[in-house]
Amino acid sequence: MNRDWADICGGAVLALLGLGVAINAGLRLDFGTLRAMGPGFFPTVLGAMLALLGAGVAVPAWRRGAKPVTIRWGDAAAVIAAILIFGLGMSRLGVVLACFLAVLIASLPAPHPGWRWRLVLACAVTVLTYIVFILGLRMSLPVWPRLP
Amino acid sequence: MSAWEGILYGFGVALQPAVLVYCLLGVTLGTFIGVLPGIGAMAAISLLLPITFYITPEAALIMLAGVYYGAQYGGAVASILLRLPGTPQSAVTTLDGYPMAQQGRAGVALFTSMISSFIGSILGIVVLVVLAGWLSRAATAFGAADYAAMMILGLVAASTIGAERPMKGFAMVVFGMILGCIGTDVNSGAQRFTFGQTELMDGINLVALAMGLFGVAEVIGNIRNAERQAAPEPVSLRQMMPTRDDLRRIPFPALRGTALGSFFGALPGTGSTLSSFLAYAMERRVSRSPERFGKGAVEGVAGPEAANNAAAITAFVPTLTLGIPGDPIMALMLGALVIHGVQPGPLMLEARPEMFWGLVVSFGIGNLLLLILNLPLIGIWVSMLRIPFRYLYPAILIFVCLGVYSVRGASFDIAAVALIGMAGYLLALARFSPALLLLGFVLGPLIETNLRRAMLISRGDPMVFLERPIACGFTIATAALILVSIWQAWRRHVSKAEEGK
Numbered sequence: 278m279n280r281d282w283a284d285i286c287g288g289a290v291l292a293l294l295g296l297g298v299a300i301n302a303g304l305r306l307d308f309g310t311l312r313a314m315g316p317g318f319f320p321t322v323l324g325a326m327l328a329l330l331g332a333g334v335a336v337p338a339w340r341r342g343a344k345p346v347t348i349r350w351g352d353a354a355a356v357i358a359a360i361l362i363f364g365l366g367m368s369r370l371g372v373v374l375a376c377f378l379a380v381l382i383a384s385l386p387a388p389h390p391g392w393r394w395r396l397v398l399a400c401a402v403t404v405l406t407y408i409v410f411i412l413g414l415r416m417s418l419p420v421w422p423r424l425p
Numbered sequence: 426m427s428a429w430e431g432i433l434y435g436f437g438v439a440l441q442p443a444v445l446v447y448c449l450l451g452v453t454l455g456t457f458i459g460v461l462p463g464i465g466a467m468a469a470i471s472l473l474l475p476i477t478f479y480i481t482p483e484a485a486l487i488m489l490a491g492v493y494y495g496a497q498y499g500g501a502v503a504s505i506l507l508r509l510p511g512t513p514q515s516a517v518t519t520l521d522g523y524p525m526a527q528q529g530r531a532g533v534a535l536f537t538s539m540i541s542s543f544i545g546s547i548l549g550i551v552v553l554v555v556l557a558g559w560l561s562r563a564a565t566a567f568g569a570a571d572y573a574a575m576m577i578l579g580l581v582a583a584s585t586i587g588a589e590r591p592m593k594g595f596a597m598v599v600f601g602m603i604l605g606c607i608g609t610d611v612n613s614g615a616q617r618f619t620f621g622q623t624e625l626m627d628g629i630n631l632v633a634l635a636m637g638l639f640g641v642a643e644v645i646g647n648i649r650n651a652e653r654q655a656a657p658e659p660v661s662l663r664q665m666m667p668t669r670d671d672l673r674r675i676p677f678p679a680l681r682g683t684a685l686g687s688f689f690g691a692l693p694g695t696g697s698t699l700s701s702f703l704a705y706a707m708e709r710r711v712s713r714s715p716e717r718f719g720k721g722a723v724e725g726v727a728g729p730e731a732a733n734n735a736a737a738i739t740a741f742v743p744t745l746t747l748g749i750p751g752d753p754i755m756a757l758m759l760g761a762l763v764i765h766g767v768q769p770g771p772l773m774l775e776a777r778p779e780m781f782w783g784l785v786v787s788f789g790i791g792n793l794l795l796l797i798l799n800l801p802l803i804g805i806w807v808s809m810l811r812i813p814f815r816y817l818y819p820a821i822l823i824f825v826c827l828g829v830y831s832v833r834g835a836s837f838d839i840a841a842v843a844l845i846g847m848a849g850y851l852l853a854l855a856r857f858s859p860a861l862l863l864l865g866f867v868l869g870p871l872i873e874t875n876l877r878r879a880m881l882i883s884r885g886d887p888m889v890f891l892e893r894p895i896a897c898g899f900t901i902a903t904a905a906l907i908l909v910s911i912w913q914a915w916r917r918h919v920s921k922a923e924e925g926k
Contacts, residue, residue, distance in 0.1 A: 283855035284593070291596050298603055298618075306615055312885030316610035316617055319873045323603050330596040346854050352648045353850055356641060356822065357843045363826050364839025379826075380819040386648050387815035402820045410827050414476070 281343035288335025295327025352386040359383035371421040372411065376403045428554050435782030439790055444484050444783070451488035452791045455495020456798060459502070460806050462509040462647070462814075464821060466496035468640040470757050471632055472824050474764075475831035482765035483780050487787040489758055494546060494737045494788070497697065498795050501538035501730055502806055506531055506657040514697045514733040517705045521718060521725030528721050531657075532664030533671055537723050538730040539799050541679040545686055545731030546792040549738030552687040554785060556739065557774065561746040564771035570879035570889045574899035576749055576872045579693030581903045583752075584861055585910040586695055594861050597852075601865025602872070604629055611870075612877065624837040631760045633829050633838045634845055634866060635753065638859040640825045641846025644818045646853060660807050665800065671723050678708050678724040682731035690736030693743045693751035697736035704732035738788055745769050745781055749871070753860050756867035 302320035309315025363379035370378070380399040410416045438444065451473075458469040469492050477485035500515030505522035518538060525534035567575075584594025607618045608628030619625040667675075682704040689700040708728040709718045718725050743749045748770040750756040762769055767777060774781050799806070829838045849859050883889035890900045 284590075287593075287852070287855040287857055288596070291600060294600070295603075301618070306617060307613070310885060311880055311887070314877045314880060316613045316615040319876075320603060320606045320617060323599055323606070323869075327596060327599045327603060330592060330599060333592050334590070334596055348851065348854060349645070349649070353645045353847055356645050356648075357847055359819070359822055360641065360826055360839060360843040360846070363823065364830070364836050364843070367830075368836065376823055379823060383819040383822050384815065387818075388649055389813070389815055398816060398819060402823055405820065406823055406827070414479070414831075416827070416831060 279342045279345070281338040281341045283343065283346050284338035284341075285335050288331045288333070288338060290331070292328050292331025292335060295324045295329075295331055297324070299324030299328060349386075355382055355386045368419060369423060371419045371423065373403055373407065373420055374422055376406050428558065431554075431778065431782040432786060434778060435784075435786030438483055438779045438783030439487065439786040443480075444487055444787070445790070447480065447484045447488040448491050448787050448791050449794055451491020452495035452498075452795050453798065455492035455497075456499035456795065456806065457809065458492065459496035459499025459511045459515075460809050461812070461817065462503045462507070462511050464643060464817075465512050465639060466493050467635060467754055467757070468643060468821070468825075469496065470754060471635045471640060472821075472828050474632055474757070474761055475828045477761055478764070478831075482762065482767050483783045485761055485765060486758065486780060486784055487791075489761055490741070490784060490787070491791045493754055493758075494734060494791065495795060497730075497734045497737050498539065498542050498799055499806065500733075501542070501726075502535065502803075503810060505534045505538065505726075506660075506807065506810065514701055514737075515730070516698075517701045517729045518726055520705065521720075521722045524719065524721035525723075525726070530721065532660050533667050533723070534721075534726055535660060535803060536665040536667055536800070537671065537675055537726045539796065541675060541682065541727040541731040542734040543792055543796050544676075544679045545683045545734035546738055546788065548680075548683045549687055549690070549735035550785060550788045552691070552735070552739050553742055553788075556691055556742045557746050557781070560742060561771045561774045564747055567747070567771070567895060568879070568893065569875040569882065570893055571895040571899070572747075572749070573872050573875035573879055574890055574896040574903070575747075576693070576868045576875070578899045578903045578906075579743075579749065579751065580861075580865060580868060580872075581906050582692065582695050583864055584858075585906050586699060588910075590856075591910045591914070593857050597857050597859070597861040598865035601862040601867075602869030604634070604862070605866045605869030606873070611874065622837075624835055628870075629866070630829070630832060630838050630841065631757070631867070632832050633841045635757055635863060636825045636829055637842040637845025638849035638852075638863060639753075640821060641842060642849030642853055642859065644821060645846065645850045647814060648818065657807055657810050660803055662801055662803070665803065667723075674723040675727045678704075678728035679731040681707060681711070682728035683735040686732030686735030687739045689732075690739035690751070691742040693749050696740060696752040697733040700736040701729035701733040704728040741784070745773060745784075746771060748773075750864075750867055753863040753867070756863060759867070 299321050302317045302324060306317025307315035308317045359379040359382040363375045366375045377399045380402045381395055384395045384398060411420060458464055458466060470489050496512050497514055500512030501518050503509045503511040504515045504518040505526050508519045508523040510516040510519055522534045580598045584598050585591040588594045607625055609626050610617055685704050686700040689695045705725060705728060708724045709715045712724060740751050740755055743751050744755040744759055750759045759769060767780060826839050829842050852859055879889055890896045
């Protein structure tokens with residue numbers, strides 16, 4: 278069925294999130310009074326508002342058609358994987374190796390065939406990163422892989 | 426300090442060699458970022474934030490501001506030559522700029538956009554000086570309730586004016602405010618939504634949020650889109666010479682655009698993107714020959730370009746005089762200032778005159794530099810459009826990671842950027858505005874603080890929002906905006922139902 282799935286799913290997720298926030302804040306944090314608001318006042322009210330707004334977005338969208346949206350999971354996965362490898366691997370692998378790997382992975386979804394340009398690009402970005410952040414800004418980061 | 430003394434004093438700050446260099450660096454980088462489709466000023470400013478830790482606060486502010494208004498100049502280049510907006514603010518320039526390029530008048534379109542941008546900026550500076558002086562005096566009368574009411578008005582204005590589905594905008598604002606609650610509650614010290622993570626006790630890192638929502642999400646969305654571009658024709662300086670008829674058509678649209686842009690730029694919540702669309706609509710309405718629009722009308726380039734540049738300058742009014750950022754980019758600037766220990770607000774004009782007047786004068790210098798950079802060197806910028814996006818985005822990702830890491834040296838923040846980037850990509854696909862989320866995130870804690878203070882002072886009586894004249898004005902405006910948007914939605918519904926019959 279050609280419904281506005283973007284708004285239905287988006288609205289539903291936001292509504293559930295709002296409900297969760299409101300319940301969590303309502304149970305765990307002190308609500309206080311209007312005069313002396315506790316830490317729970319603002320989140321509870323906001324959570325309830327988000328739940329209503331999310332429902333307000335999702336419900337009318339059910340009866341409305343819209344162009345389907347294509348999510349490029351592959352592109353997203355490559356970019357996210359590149360960031361995680363760089364961010365979490367930096368301390369073990371060192372900036373140089375982590376950067377090289379991350380650029381290689383990030384370049385995978387680019388719609389241009391061939392391996393050579395990917396390797397050259399990975400080398401170029403790694404050198405640039407080394408010059409700017411290690412030599413230029415003197416960030417204290419492990420440069421080379423640490424042996425166990 | 427009178428305006429003239431201030432400007433003289435500002436020259437002393439802005440003409441220091443080091444500051445000049447950072448100003449040049451900022452506007453050059455801004456133009457570069459603006460020219461390239463796929464990355465915006467937001468991502469560029471968040472990338473530069475770590476560098477600003479190494480320089481003086483006034484140089485930092487001047488450089489970041491240069492990136493912001495420099496991107497407004499550069500954004501028009503890709504819009505005109507390729508019909509790909511380099512920045513969201515210049516999207517409307519494609520409507521008439523691209524047809525002009527197809528008629529072989531790309532040079533004239535570029536000249537029109539540069540000169541209108543310059544007019545908009547220079548007049549915007551005058552408006553900034555006048556409004557900031559007036560507002561910082563008026564702001565001493567502002568109480569907590571007035572601040573809260575004004576920020577709520579800003580958020581409501583941002584999500585309703587010109588929006589197709591205001592409900593989605595509201596939802597994003599509220600979502601952003603909830604994210605802003607995460608961390609230690611300032612009043613009571615209670616932990617809110619930290620789930621035992623020590624990294625979350627200070628809240629979500631603003632830089633991580635901005636880079637994830639704008640840097641990473643934009644990269645994912647553009648890997649395929651930005652690649653599909655034909656190389657533009659080279660443009661020479663001679664082709665930029667306008668005819669006498671063109672010259673006659675530039676000034677009035679530019680002036681009208683400036684007026685619109687100055688107003689909406691200074692209003693928190695609405696900004697340069699909105700004002701450029703409104704300026705285009707206005708030009709088409711006042712034109713004696715509206716049928717020319719969309720087919721290469723000079724006015725359709727001049728008005729919006731003047732408007733978005735004027736708005737980029739006057740956006741600093743609420744940021745610097747009230748400490749309230751009007752758009753996400755201003756929120757980042759404010760964040761940068763706070764990191765440097767400078768608290769913008771009504772007292773800043775007196776307490777830190779070098780910041781304000783230095784910035785004002787640097788606007789003038791920066792815009793002159795931009796005119797010099799853009800008119801004779803336009804060929805260089807056009808050839809930049811030939812760099813394929815696939816060579817750029819992996820480097821952007823690495824810079825994003827190291828930029829976020831450098832703020833407080835936490836790998837946690839890099840992982841957070843990955844998660845936020847994924848969420849931002851999905852949100853943008855479903856047309857939920859990430860800019861509004863960020864605005865809510867920044868203004869949320871400020872609203873909460875002022876709301877709690879206001880209710881404490883009024884002893885729990887919410888009528889304070891109607892009793893204080895300033896707050897009352899803002900509250901009425903907020904209510905009016907909400908009513909208008911409900912009325913519009915209802916009218917749309919009715920007209921659709923009639924179509925159905």
